[in-house]
Amino acid sequence: MEEKTNINIPRGTRDFSPDEMLKRRHVEDRIRNIFQNFGYREVQTPTFEHLELFTLKSGEEIIEEIYVFKDKGNRDLALRPELTAPVIRFYVEKMQMESKPxxxxxxxNCYRYDRPQRGRYREFTQVGCELIGPDTPEAYAELIYLAYTLLKNIGIKNIVLRLGNLDIVYAFLENMGVRRNQFxxxxxxxxxxxxxxxEKKLYEMRVAKNKIKMFKEFLKCDNINKVEEFIETTAVKRFKEVVDFLKIFGINEFEIDMKIVRGLDYYKGVVFEIDAPILGAEKQLCGGGEYELVPLFGGKEVSTAGFAIGFDxxxxxxxxxxxxxxxxKIDVYVIPVNEKMLKNAIKIVNMLRENNIAADIDLMRRGLTKSLKYASSVKAKKTVIVGPKESEKKCVIIRDMSSGKQVEVKTKDLLSKTKM
RNA sequence: GCCCGGAUGGUGUAGCGGUAACAUAGGGGACUGUGGAUCCCCUGUCUCGGGUUCAAAUCCCGGUCCGGGCCCCA
Incomplete structure (x- = not known):
């Protein structure tokens, strides 16, 4: 049997080129900044966890969608498909005594065994947060405002925020006599x-026809006052308060949508989604809301809410x-005119780098023409030409690459001149 | 997992049974001290495996990967 070599990139994974990494790091930096700006602190959890962490609430069927494996100690492990469960595990194990909120x-990075397509990969990056402690409407409003602000401030122009509330939907279903295990x-x-x-399902569950009709109308509600006409519970009142606070935080553009259902069934209460219509089929950028996981993981009951953003x-x-x-961009590219100038040029590039100037030097012993060409292709702002004629005068030439203007300066003055 | 459509130098494309081509990028040179121009040279390609055929990049089957949709979801 001959082995077929398969060293290609695995399905659904990606290599990131220098240009792509630059974009990704740029966006990441801004995201970190914004979170910190809102008083959030960064955490990291392992890439893999015990499989049970993910099956505990979501059920055995999610095994189909996650990377599962046994380690050498015969433990059932899984590459994390999302980050809420690991972070809450972390909280329960080590952070319950931290002050709240x-x-x-x-x-x-998260991993899912899915059919890849645009905006959907087997290895993908998730950005998110968890807010533990408060259960005030202003806390949820701030959370939603944060999600919206993140996407806006990293520079996405066209996004759509939709708010829903599972408590209200569940209350409606209960009023109709639907049992919880049928939800x-x-x-x-x-x-x-x-x-x-x-409608068919509800009819089978022996819900009265007029109630089914009402429920269908209720699901079409696109503002909070209409919701109030259908059902009166504390959940509606709280939802209204969240919406009011959201406006105070500064968001006026959002839709109320009772049809929002989060995929994972530990969600409850206020839920929201943010889409970027430009993305087409895989347009959902962010999803989140209130949820309950802490008691399930053995912790003391506490309010939790969060959201996740699809970074990719x-x-x-x-x-x-x-x-x-x-x-x-590189600030300075140092060009030794000939090989005799190399040592001198290395001293210069060292000096520049030590002074925190992004500097590079010709390593291919190319002539001046080729080196200048290379410098312009890597977008060097300036070049420093180290030649014998100037060396005799303890000078070098600084060339501005956009204007082409050159000045001869004393080597000892180089640092102050390059900073200009 | 299901249904479509793709895959040709690093990148973008032409060829669609008969000697793989163009542009661009990369390296060297014309130009032994001045870049984005020109010219010359070099490197490098048919996604993979079978089959049909005298002959396959081209036709057929299968795999892999990518894209559109379904399922699911970020």
């Missing part, structure tokens, strides 16, 4: 807007919108 954020299949149909099937999609959205990312 506890604001944590993360940027990390899940109904929520799925709601999510897909398959109203005909939904955010990058694609920026690219699609024509966002101009910064370029990496």
């Amino acid at each position: 506890l604001k944590l954020f993360y940027i990390g 899940r299949e109904l929520m799925h149909l709601i999510d897909k807007s398959r109203f005909y099937e939904l 999609r955010a990058i694609i959205a920026l690219e699609e919108e024509g966002y101009s990312f910064p370029e990496q």
